[in-house]
Amino acid sequence: QLSAVSKPRASVNLPQVKDRVVGPQRALIYDTTLRDGTQGEGISMSVEDKLSVFDQLVDFGFDYVEGGWPGSNPKDKAFFDRCLTMPDIHRDKLVAFGSTRRKFTKVEDDKQVEALITSGARSVCLVAKASLSQVENILGATAEEGLLMISDTVSYLVSQNVKVFVDLEHYFDGYLESPDYASSLVEACCSAGASSIVLCDTNGGTLPWDLEEMTRAAVAHPVVVENDVTVGVHCHNDIGMAVANSLAAVKGGAGLVQGCVNGVGERTGNADIVSIIGTLALKMGTALSDGVETENLTSLSRFVDEVLNRSPDQAQPYVGSAAFAHKGGLHVSAMEKDPTSYQHIDPALVGNIRRTVISELSGRMNIVQRLKEIGVDGNEEEGENKDWLNERATAILTRVKKLESIGYTFEGADASVKLMMLHATKRYCPPFRVLDYSATVFDQFIDSASRVLYKKKKSAGVGVNAASDSLDEGERATARATVKVQSLYEKEWIVDDPEHDGSVEKVERLEVADGNGPVDALALALKRALEPSYPFLSKVQLTDYKVRILDNEAATEAATRVLIEFTETETNRKWNTVSVDRNVISASLNALVDGYEYALLEHETFCMLCPADYDDSESGLGGWE
Ligand SMILES: CC(=O)SCCNC(=O)CCNC(=O)[C@H](O)C(C)(C)COP(=O)(O)OP(=O)(O)OC[C@H]1O[C@@H](n2cnc3c(N)ncnc32)[C@H](O)[C@@H]1OP(=O)(O)O
Ligand SMILES: CC(C)C(=O)C(=O)O
Known part of the structure; x- marks a missing residue:
């Protein structure tokens, strides 16, 4: 008997991606970042944030964008109010979210339903329970009342000329529990005039092949077919299947997919609509609405992360910085x-x-x-x-x-990698060199209680430290650094200058600075020594500084890795440098030097090619290889 490994395999002959159409020819894309996305822990958006994301989503080409739940909180209400005042807003794409009427109330009297109407949105998405046990246990209603809550609300909204989507929460779990109840729900929605029913994997635990079959059954439901109702899908990522499940639903015939940009959302998040769009368009041959360009996915994803103040996930499929x-x-x-x-x-x-x-x-x-x-x-x-x-x-x-x-790790320090490579080419000459430096710590041992007293004394104006012009008044300098640099270019010798004759004059500067610690003092002194030659450095700031001891056994003898992040204040551009040394001060200085050198290199105000009279034996190239 052949083992699995040695069995001859049937040759796989898949058609080219572009010729392969899986599922329906078209799918509508529906974003719920502004609603379910904000149910993610740590996600909060102002009205302005929501308006700017809404615009981006519309520009991208989403068919529908759920703006929030107007009956939930003043901010979501304000968002819809603001939309009403904006004549140019794409109201045809804007959807307001809310629940059906509460049990045993009249739909006309329900505050939530009223909030949906007064939101002014032309489309509304209702959440309705699709699991019989949840209707009984959570709503405390009967099966019959559960169905009436939906059909009453849908027909009322339709009578108000509102287009209605119904999100059937817990649909797949509910279907497995009672296919008959699920079927009655589908009938109730469609007969009451819903344009779309959206099957939800609310707990996010369904497997793709099961979900595909259940979707196929809903799509084939006679009342769905008869009323030409679009079946949609809404998946959560609790077992990491949200995208796979959404695509399986499309394969099973769903014509609308809900999701959130970058997969934000309740618990482990919603299906990442970025991956869904990429895969529908590039792998499944599904046509999306006119105007959707997959080329815009990366910028959309980064834009939303920026607004949400999240660090982009580097491993995010398609759009992460590590994806390729x-x-x-x-x-x-x-x-x-x-x-x-x-x-x-x-x-x-x-x-x-x-x-x-x-x-x-x-x-x-x-x-x-x-x-x-x-x-x-x-x-x-x-x-x-x-x-x-x-x-x-x-x-x-x-x-x-x-x-x-x-102990170096170059992955997080692109600027140091680039410099290392340039230093290894003969044409490059660094714009400056540090000739020598020193750093001292001058502190008395003071316990923390006395330190508080000391600060009080300072704020009363007694004995302010005269050397400390770089510290806030009343603070104590604890460290002082000196740095002597040799700069190769002064402003007036910048290469763009037609008078520039290619020659180099070396300018030496020695600067001293006090800081909150030796590294702070060094950074200040180095910047002071460089700025007269390179004023651009005034726009460069240290924004992160990380130290890691590499050999815990060796304690203070251990090598130290320093990683520094720099930011250019005008553009918010960031870069990182790394250095390792037994001495934390030396490691820090080297990482600082790389950071400023890189800033100048990228700013391109000076020539990085060796000038004619530059002695390249001095350029630091020598012998390291
Ligand atoms: C699956 C989902 O993600 S659905 C979206 C969930 N999102 C949110 O909940 C965020 C916004 N929510 C809110 O702001 C608030 O929860 C509100 C304004 C909607 C309701 O607040 P409250 O009136 O204080 O009620 P509370 O949240 O404590 O309880 C929910 C009520 O809605 C009822 N309810 C739950 N689901 C539904 C539903 N699908 N249809 C109708 N009523 C429902 C519950 O039975 C409960 O009523 P009860 O207390 O009479 O049993
Ligand atoms: C309301 C629906 C769409 C929902 O968020 C869910 O079921 O997860």
């Missing part, structure tokens, strides 16, 4: 030969980019790729040596592996 980042040496080498070898699509199709990550798992091709990305292709440098690029890449690779073995 290649780290393993074998992968990068193969990608060079065939770009489909480790990518399921061209990243440009979703507005993303391919990247090469540098680390100890790199091979030579990772380095060659990155050198090319930063504009070093070897053509200028090779001269006599035709293999210049490969030799340089091999030398850099050896260095990367050696440095990572002592």
Whole structure:
């Protein structure tokens, strides 16, 4: 008997993606970021935030955008009120969410239903319970009253010229519990005039193949067919299946998919509509509305994260910064030969980019790729040596592996990677060098209670520290640093200047600064010494500083890794640098130097090519490889 492994396999002959249509020809996309998305822990949006996200979603081409629940809170009500005052808003796409009438009340008297009408939205989405046990146990109603709550509310809203979607919460669990009750619900919605019924995997625990079958049954329900009602789907991600389930529903015939941008939402979130759109359009051949361009997915995803103040998920399918980042040496080498070898699509199709990550798992091709990305292709440098690029890449690779073995990690420090590579090319000359530096801590041991007294004394104006012009009044300086730098360019020698003759004059500056600690003092002194030559640095700020001890056993003898994040204040552009040393101060200084050097390099106000009279034996290239 053949084992599973050695059994001959039938050859798989899938049609080309573009020729393969799975499920209906078209699907409508319905966003609920502004409603179910805000049910995610830690997510909160102001009215302005909601309005700006609404605009982006409409521009992207969503068919429907749920704006919130006007009967829930003043902010959601204000959102709909604001929409009413905006003549240009796409009211045809705006949906207000709310519940059916409460049990044993008249729909005309129900405050929630009234809030939906006064919201002014032309479309409304009602949540209705589709599980008989929940109708009985949670609502405390009978099966009959559960059905009447829905049909009364739908027909009332339809009579008010409102288009109605019904979100059947717990539909799949309810169907398994009582298919007859689920069927009566579908009938109640459709007969009362709902345009769409949305089957919800509210607890997020359904499996795709089951969900597909149950969707297929709903789509084939005679009353759905007869009334031409669109069947939609709404999935949660409790077992990590929300996207798979949404797609399975489309395969089963659903013509509308709900989801949230970046998968935000209650508990583990909703189905990520970004992945859904990417897969429907690029893998399933499903037509989406005119105007939807998958190329805009990455910017949409980043925009929403920005508004929600969330760090983007780097591993997010399609749009994450790592979605097309290649780290393993074998992968990068193969990608060079065939770009489909480790990518399921061209990243440009979703507005993303391919990247090469540098680390100890790199091979030579990772380095060659990155050198090319930063504009070093070897053509200028090779001269006599035709293999210049490969030799340089091999030398850099050896260095990367050696440095990572002592604690560097280049993945989080792109700026340091770029500088390391440039330093390894003969044409580059750093704009400045640190000639020497010192840092001292001058503090007395004071217990925390006395420190409070000390501060009080200072604020009464007694004995303010004269050296400390960089600290807030009343604070004590605890550290002082000096830095002596040699800058190679002054403002007036900037390359754009037609008078510039390519020569270099070295300017030395020694600066001192006090800070809240030695690193703060060093950063201030270094910036002070550089700013007269490079005023652009006034716009650069340190925004994060992380220290990690690499060998816990060795305690204070251990190597220390410092990672620093810098931000350019005008553009909010960020970059990161890394350095490792036994001495935390040296590691910090090196990471600071990289950060400022990178800022200047990117700002491109000076030439990074070696000037004619620059002695490159001084450029720091020597001998590290
Ligand atoms: C599956 C989902 O995600 S649905 C959306 C859930 N989202 C939210 O709940 C966010 C917004 N919610 C809110 O602001 C509030 O919960 C409100 C304004 C809707 C209601 O607040 P309250 O009136 O204080 O009621 P509370 O939230 O404590 O209880 C919910 C009530 O709605 C009833 N209810 C629950 N589901 C439904 C439903 N589908 N249809 C009608 N009534 C319902 C419950 O039976 C309960 O009424 P009871 O106390 O008479 O039994
Ligand atoms: C109201 C519906 C759509 C819902 O949020 C759910 O069932 O999860």
